Amino acid sequence: MLARRVRAKVDGFKAMRGGIVVAVVVVAALIPQMTQNQYYLGVAFQAEMLMCLALGLNIVVGYAGMLDLGFAAFFAIGAYTTGILSTKEHWSIIASIVPGVVIAVVCALIIGFPTLRLRSDYLAVVTLGFGEIIQTIAINLNQTGGPTGIYAIPALTIGSVVVNSNTGYYYVFFVLVIAFALFSTRLRGSRLGRAWLCIREDEDAAKAMGINTNHYKLYAYVFGAVLGSITGSLYAPALTAISPASFGFSESLLIVMAVAIGGLGSIWGVMFGAAVVEVFPEVFRSFAQARLLVFGVLLVFLMIVRPRGLFPERAFQGAGTRIRALLGRTKIASPLLVAADAIVAPPTEDP
Amino acid sequence: MVSLLLNEIGNGIFLGAFFGLVALGYSMVYGILRLINFAHGDFYMVAAFVSYTILGAVLVGHSRGQWWTVLWVGILVMIITGGLAMLINQLVYRPMRRAAILSLMIAAIGLSQVLENGVLVTPNWGATYLVYPVTTPAAGFNLGSNHYTWGQLIIVLVSGLLALGVYFLVSRTLLGKAMRAVSEDRIAATLMGINVDLVIGIVFFIGGALAGAAAVMTGVYYGQIDYLMGFTVGLEAFTAAVLGGIGNIGGAVLGGLILGIVQSIGTGIFGAEWAIVVAFGALVLMLWFRPTGLLGERVARRM
Numbered sequence A: 001m002l003a004r005r006v007r008a009k010v011d012g013f014k015a016m017r018g019g020i021v022v023a024v025v026v027v028a029a030l031i032p033q034m035t036q037n038q039y040y041l042g043v044a045f046q047a048e049m050l051m052c053l054a055l056g057l058n059i060v061v062g063y064a065g066m067l068d069l070g071f072a073a074f075f076a077i078g079a080y081t082t083g084i085l086s087t088k089e090h091w092s093i094i095a096s097i098v099p100g101v102v103i104a105v106v107c108a109l110i111i112g113f114p115t116l117r118l119r120s121d122y123l124a125v126v127t128l129g130f131g132e133i134i135q136t137i138a139i140n141l142n143q144t145g146g147p148t149g150i151y152a153i154p155a156l157t158i159g160s161v162v163v164n165s166n167t168g169y170y171y172v173f174f175v176l177v178i179a180f181a182l183f184s185t186r187l188r189g190s191r192l193g194r195a196w197l198c199i200r201e202d203e204d205a206a207k208a209m210g211i212n213t214n215h216y217k218l219y220a221y222v223f224g225a226v227l228g229s230i231t232g233s234l235y236a237p238a239l240t241a242i243s244p245a246s247f248g249f250s251e252s253l254l255i256v257m258a259v260a261i262g263g264l265g266s267i268w269g270v271m272f273g274a275a276v277v278e279v280f281p282e283v284f285r286s287f288a289q290a291r292l293l294v295f296g297v298l299l300v301f302l303m304i305v306r307p308r309g310l311f312p313e314r315a316f317q318g319a320g321t322r323i324r325a326l327l328g329r330t331k332i333a334s335p336l337l338v339a340a341d342a343i344v345a346p347p348t349e350d351p
Numbered sequence B: 001m002v003s004l005l006l007n008e009i010g011n012g013i014f015l016g017a018f019f020g021l022v023a024l025g026y027s028m029v030y031g032i033l034r035l036i037n038f039a040h041g042d043f044y045m046v047a048a049f050v051s052y053t054i055l056g057a058v059l060v061g062h063s064r065g066q067w068w069t070v071l072w073v074g075i076l077v078m079i080i081t082g083g084l085a086m087l088i089n090q091l092v093y094r095p096m097r098r099a100a101i102l103s104l105m106i107a108a109i110g111l112s113q114v115l116e117n118g119v120l121v122t123p124n125w126g127a128t129y130l131v132y133p134v135t136t137p138a139a140g141f142n143l144g145s146n147h148y149t150w151g152q153l154i155i156v157l158v159s160g161l162l163a164l165g166v167y168f169l170v171s172r173t174l175l176g177k178a179m180r181a182v183s184e185d186r187i188a189a190t191l192m193g194i195n196v197d198l199v200i201g202i203v204f205f206i207g208g209a210l211a212g213a214a215a216v217m218t219g220v221y222y223g224q225i226d227y228l229m230g231f232t233v234g235l236e237a238f239t240a241a242v243l244g245g246i247g248n249i250g251g252a253v254l255g256g257l258i259l260g261i262v263q264s265i266g267t268g269i270f271g272a273e274w275a276i277v278v279a280f281g282a283l284v285l286m287l288w289f290r291p292t293g294l295l296g297e298r299v300a301r302r303m
Helices: A002-034 A038-063 A072-088 A093-116 A120-140 A166-189 A191-201 A203-208 A213-239 A249-262 A267-283 A291-305 A319-327 A334-343 B002-033 B040-058 B067-093 B101-121 B150-172 B174-184 B186-191 B196-222 B229-244 B249-270 B272-289
Strands: A156-158 A161-163 B140-143 B146-149
Touching: A002 A038, A002 A166, A038 A072, A038 A166, A038 A191, A038 A213, A038 A249, A038 A267, A072 A093, A072 A120, A072 A213, A072 A249, A093 A120, A093 A156, A093 A213, A093 B272, A120 A249, A120 B101, A120 B229, A120 B272, A156 A213, A161 A166, A166 A191, A166 A213, A166 A267, A191 A203, A191 A213, A203 A213, A249 A267, A249 A291, A249 B101, A267 A291, A291 B101, B002 B040, B002 B146, B002 B150, B002 B174, B002 B196, B002 B229, B002 B249, B040 B067, B040 B101, B040 B196, B040 B229, B067 B101, B067 B196, B101 B229, B140 B150, B146 B150, B150 B174, B150 B196, B150 B249, B174 B186, B174 B196, B186 B196, B196 B229, B229 B249, B229 B272, B249 B272
Parallel strands: none
Antiparallel strands: A156 A161, B140 B146
């Protein structure tokens, strides 16, 4: 009896959540129909791009719990590969995504392999350095156009459709955001995703459970790199010109902020965070210089008050949830697991 | 060729003296909190600006400062920066002592943004390069075909003395023993009656003070400062700390010297614009072959 009522309530919640999701998607899809203001469309498109990047970084930071401070490097790799191949070798934009992804994966392996064996904070610094290296290379090589970068990148063509307006790219990135979000959701529930969550919550316990933590951490880093590179490849034709200035530490920092503000691991949180990070500075344009200061203060304050961000993924509360993550959807042990949750105190985050 | 190499090594030792001082601060904080304090490079930057303002005020009407003016301003700035580091620890890191390392690092990055942009929006500091009010005279001595000024020599000596001082503090005094105890096991240290928060605060103070000293010497030597100067130096100092073995006092200094020399030779070959690539190349190679650093203790991972 009780069980049935609980189930009905859960189904109700699920239906409501589904309704909200559909409503948000429909409203977002209609934005270009509501305004023709190119400035708003530009901001909206930039927000979508940041969402894509944040969803990519979320796999590394939110799922696997590793801090990557050079994520813009993969974004740059995608953008530059597409930029160079499409202007100098006349590749189509779509085709140029593939070599971008390959280069990004190779770089991720080179950087990730030696670093991921160590404490996660080494990764933060090495990735930071990697970001700087990629930017330095972009500034100093002739092939990448030096400090001015690459311009006159041809438009994206899908079949016979040429995408060459803000509205067009808004929809391209709209599809990309949805694709990345679905991909992330599916990934999270997969064996890979569950392993990541275990590693994030307690690396030693994960190891004891037989998870090869080094391998899984490397996978997370590589997956992040792939999503970042794809976003970059589509970003290049959208802006038609790219320069090293767009791929510096401040860009990496914005992506980290999007993930950290929204909530580590939560897809909706991350997308919300990206929207805030993009729109907030536009709203406060008049304080041009002070806005990063305000941002920094907010970030520090947020980390003190809510270390996992505004809307974190439902936090793992205790041993039971941890074990549940390992087992997946098995129902057998659930009463035991609930008991385990109750006995093992949740990790206290605020004193 | 050999003399050219010797010159680069000479420059490298000089550069390494700066790296070593900043690296010491990184290394000590890491040793005690296991936290990479991303804001550390920015302590150094803030110190440069504070010393700029104080020296500017003190030296009104003088064309060039006396060495003792620079000395006492330097000491004052060390105290101010140390205090700032301690204050920041108290305000930000202390409330977060139980938070996940990821949240701590994100807070540290936010903090670094706050310091950089805070300096950026402060009147009279701002976004442009500032010319430091004191410079070193060009007089000096020749070694090989390179000319070294007395100022450079003094900088290397002062850095060495400060590093030695820290070494003695940590290895020979009761306070140092307390630091090592806290670093080893915070709970056990608390049970032994050590005031853990005070010890951590003092470590931040020392780290900040060393960064302050490095900043004054940078200003005097290079003659210009800007609000982003802490970012690169912070990265390089961290690299130095890892090269030498993070958490290890001697390692930080050794790592600083080695990184200075490697970077000097590297930029001699590839050009100055590749400096940061050389530094990070060295870091990644080091992590491949000897992740604990040159002098790093083989720390067993606690289960």
